[in-house]
Amino acid sequence: MNQASIQLDPSWLQRIGDQFDQPYMAELKAFLKAEKQHKQILPKGHQWFQALNSTPFDQVKVVILGQDPYPTPGHAHGLCFSVQPHVLPLPKSLQNINKELLQDLGVDNRHCGYLQPWADQGVLLLNAVLTVEAGKPGSHQNKGWERFTDKVIETLNQERSGLVFFLWGGYAQKKGRLIDASRHLVLQSPHPSPLSAYRGFFGSRPFSQANTWLQQQGQTPIDWQLPTSTS
Numbered sequence: 410m411n412q413a414s415i416q417l418d419p420s421w422l423q424r425i426g427d428q429f430d431q432p433y434m435a436e437l438k439a440f441l442k443a444e445k446q447h448k449q450i451l452p453k454g455h456q457w458f459q460a461l462n463s464t465p466f467d468q469v470k471v472v473i474l475g476q477d478p479y480p481t482p483g484h485a486h487g488l489c490f491s492v493q494p495h496v497l498p499l500p501k502s503l504q505n506i507n508k509e510l511l512q513d514l515g516v517d518n519r520h521c522g523y524l525q526p527w528a529d530q531g532v533l534l535l536n537a538v539l540t541v542e543a544g545k546p547g548s549h550q551n552k553g554w555e556r557f558t559d560k561v562i563e564t565l566n567q568e569r570s571g572l573v574f575f576l577w578g579g580y581a582q583k584k585g586r587l588i589d590a591s592r593h594l595v596l597q598s599p600h601p602s603p604l605s606a607y608r609g610f611f612g613s614r615p616f617s618q619a620n621t622w623l624q625q626q627g628q629t630p631i632d633w634q635l636p637t638s639t640s
Contacts, residue, residue, distance in 0.1 A: 459487025
């Protein structure tokens with residue numbers, strides 16, 4: 410992987426493009442190339458950096474951190490927790506996100522799990538690991554992606570102020586060490602998965618807290634309502 414071959418939004422490329430010249434990224438590239446020879450890697454290659462390409466650096470308002478892409482073919486498209494249009498039923502974690510959103514703001518998104526409209530408004534939907542082998546969640550952890558996404562968070566923390574970070578679950582909360590909570594709003598809770606949502610995710614009201622914070626910063630709040638049609 411090198412800067413010349415990466416299709417990355419210029420606002421990100423100028424800030425973190427040097428990562429593609431690092432030895433760890435060369436090792437990651439070699440790993441992915443070998444995996445693609447005989448395994449299905451998700452999402453498709455042109456969608457690996459979809460989160461960064463959808464939300465340029467200067468437009469980020471909210472960061473939602475996920476773990477790794479959905480391992481079910483046809484679901485992941487490069488935005489954490491999001492599925493491609495017309496995927497139903499929604500993954501369990503996304504169903505629980507929608508339940509909390511309904512309780513928090515009265516927004517009903519049970520019809521849709523395609524979160525691109527959030528990304529377009531400044532919600533960076535970033536997984537810690539950007540690829541996965543089909544059918545094997547967590548299969549690309551500790552191969553280099555975490556170091557890359559750490560750099561994304563570090564850069565946002567240092568060069569921006571007044572952002573909102575959603576850290577859902579222990580995996581996302583590990584990146585909390587990279588965030589200055591005196592300059593940004595950090596909202597931590599259990600993960601929305603069925604295993605932990607009832608331990609404090611439900612009732613945490615992250616969406617209303619984020620919008621209140623953004624308004625206090627003089628920013629336009631996020632419209633969390635997804636359109637009834639993505640066609």
